[in-house]
Amino acid sequence: MDIKQKLIAAIGQAADKAIAENVFSADQLPEIALEVPPQKEFGDYATNFAMQSAKRAKMNPRMIAQAIIDRINEPWLEKAVIAGPGFINFYLKADVLYQELAVILAAGDTFGQSNAGQGERVQVEFVSANPTGPLHVGHGRGAAFGSALVNLLRAAGYNVEAEYYINDAGNQIDNLAASVNARYLELLGKTVEFPEDGYHGRDIIDTAKRIIDRHGDKYMNLPEAERLATFKELALKEKLAALKEDLEHFGVTFDVWFSERTLHNNGAVRATCELLQGNGNIYDKDGALWLKSTAYGDDKDRVVIRDNGVPTYLAADIAYHRNKFERGFDRVINIWGADHHGYISRVKAAIAAMGYQPDHLEVLILQMVSLYQNGELVKMSKRTGQGVTLNELIEEVGRDAARFFFIMRSIDSQLDFDLDLAKSSSNDNPVYYIQYAHARICSILRQVEEAGLDVANKLAGFRRLEVLTEQIEVDLIKKMAMFPEEIASAARERAPHRIARYAHELAGMFHTFYNQCRIMGVDPELQVARLALVTAVRTTIRQALSVLGVAAPDKM
Known part of the structure; x- marks a missing residue:
């Protein structure tokens, strides 16, 4: 448990004692939040917990604060002071922070990991684009966010499975086949009418050409x-292979690729409808089968089997979610595009109708992405005249910049992606700024090694970290000590952008340290202590970038 969690636990225990001793009463107390005060004189951590509790406890917040202070007796706490209307400022003993730095050095590549998720089985389903063409920029945001969320949840101790739902049944695949068929016949000199709902991308022509290259006119005279x-x-095999390749190129992999077809072929769709009929949640009207979704919060009932006997998309989705819960997941997270917002209520209604807890499904909605270059909106690919593909974006700005820029903003806000900034080698580019901090630390360590100092050997037995007394040194240790809780909190909030922000703030603090504090040519003990500090910073930056799926280069 890191020092922040210890302090939160101590505050909670003190509040419980005060309630048990009838100092004040409250049915439910607010969550305890700590922050690092902007100025050193206000302590190492501060909380407004007493002020947040005052209304429920019907007591002056300063009196609540005093009751809490009187009941905290921890060996690592120097003092606690009431400030203003009821803030509590906590001052840690000096050696505590140095112990935190030693913990970071000992943890190495496991630093930041915790058991906050307590092994909860979570499935994260994301991207799940129709395998009918290349991935576009919008898919890229979902891919970057989804894979970062999976990494984040795993770091926080959740048992996570990443899944891609292949929409390989239904009209979109029929339209894919019809589109390839039309281009195939055109390329062989036939005049054909292109399907009204066909796919017009250049990739469809390329698919038809490859069929001709391999098989000639072999299929021309088939019915x-x-x-x-x-x-x-x-076409499906080719598109799916290309899609997997593109995602792997973007650093995105899945544990499971789940085929929609299997739900139809193995009778799962029909069986699910029969289950809902059996428990009274499906009824027959005008020859079609309707889900009683209004009974579970939806705005209207929904057709699941059409009057011609063909299942709707919703029927397959209901069967798919039944399958998810049958696999034993405690929680299911779906990451959908903004155009699916209206679909949430009907899926949750279906889950409830099957007897599962609808709040065990979380749907995270991705807002739109807009590309800008030279200050102007980019709508079309220069190469094809159509939407910009994910591969084209990666070619333009690189994988790391693409991933970081997609993740650095909360998904519930629209993202304006500045191509010029993402390509720039300047401190204004956040991913460059962070990666440069890591590379700069690696350069420092190489220089010291070249000067004859065995850094690893020196750090192994070094205990004199208390010589790190400059304010920026103390601030760096505090910031790094917060990283495990930042991981746990970001995981609970499903917010990888918090890790991007944290990494940027930590890099900024390191650059300030670098400009203020020398490492070479100082007292030997101070030099080793500062090497320990920058080694810990390197570890923390690397761990944060790893969650985001972004490289931590040794050289730039």
Whole structure:
């Protein structure tokens, strides 16, 4: 447990004691939040817990604060002081922070990891784009966010499975086959009418060309239904392989690729509808089967089996979510685009109708991405005249910048992606700024090694960290000591952008340290202590970037 968590626990225990001793009463106390005061004289940590509790306890906040202070007796706490209307400022004993630095050095690449999630089984389903063409920029935001969320949850002690739901059944795949078929016939000299709902991308023409390159006009004289069935399988296999390759190129992998087709082929869709009919949550009207979703908070009932006997998309989605919960996940997280916002209530209604807890499904909605270059909105690819693909973006700005820029803002806000900034090698580019801090520390350590000092050996037995007395040194230790709680809190909030912000703040503090504090040519003990400090900073930056799926380069 890090010092911040120890302090939170101590405050909570003190409040419980005060309530047990009838100093004040409250049915439910607020969550205890700590912050680092902006000025050293206000202590190492501060809380407004007493002020937040005052209304519920019906007591003056300064009196609550005093009751808490009187009941905290920890060996690592120097003092606690009431400030203003009821803030409590905590002052730690000097050696506590140095112990925190030693903990970071000992933890190495496990620093930041915790058991906050207590092994809760969580499935995160993300991207799940139709395998009908290349991924675009909007998919990229979902891919970067989803994979970072998976990393974050794992670091916080959740048992996480990443899943891609392959929409390989239904009209979109039929339209893919029809589009390839039309381009195939066109390339072989036939005049055909392109399907009204067909896909017009250049990649469809390329798929048709590859079929001709491999098989010539072999399929020309097949009955159209047979040719369409063949092209459906060929195109789906190709598009799915390309999609997987593009995601891996972006640093995104999945534990499970789940096929929608399997739900139809193994009877899961029909079985799920029969289950809902059996418990009275599906009824027949005008020859179609309707889900009683209004009984569970939806604004209207929904068709699950059409009057022609064909299941709707919703029917497959209900069967899919039933399958998720049958696999034993404690919590299911879906990451959807903004256009799916209205779909949430009907899926949650279906989950409730099946007897599962609807709040065990979390749906995170991604807002839109807008690309800007030279101050102007970029809508179309220069290469194809269509939407910008994820691969084109990576080619333009690089994988690390693309991932960081997608993650650095909360997903519930629209993202304006500045291509020029993402490509720049300047301190204004946040990912460059952070990576440069890591590379600069690696350079320092190389220089010291080249000067004849075995850093690892020196740090192994070094205990004189208390010589780090400059304010920026103390601030760096405090900031790093907060990292495990930052990971745990960001995981609870499903907020990888908090780690991006943390890494940027830590890098800024390191750059300030670098400009203020020498490492070479100072007292030997101070030199080793500062090497310990920058080694810990390097570890923390690397761990933060690892969560984001961004590289931590040794040289730049």
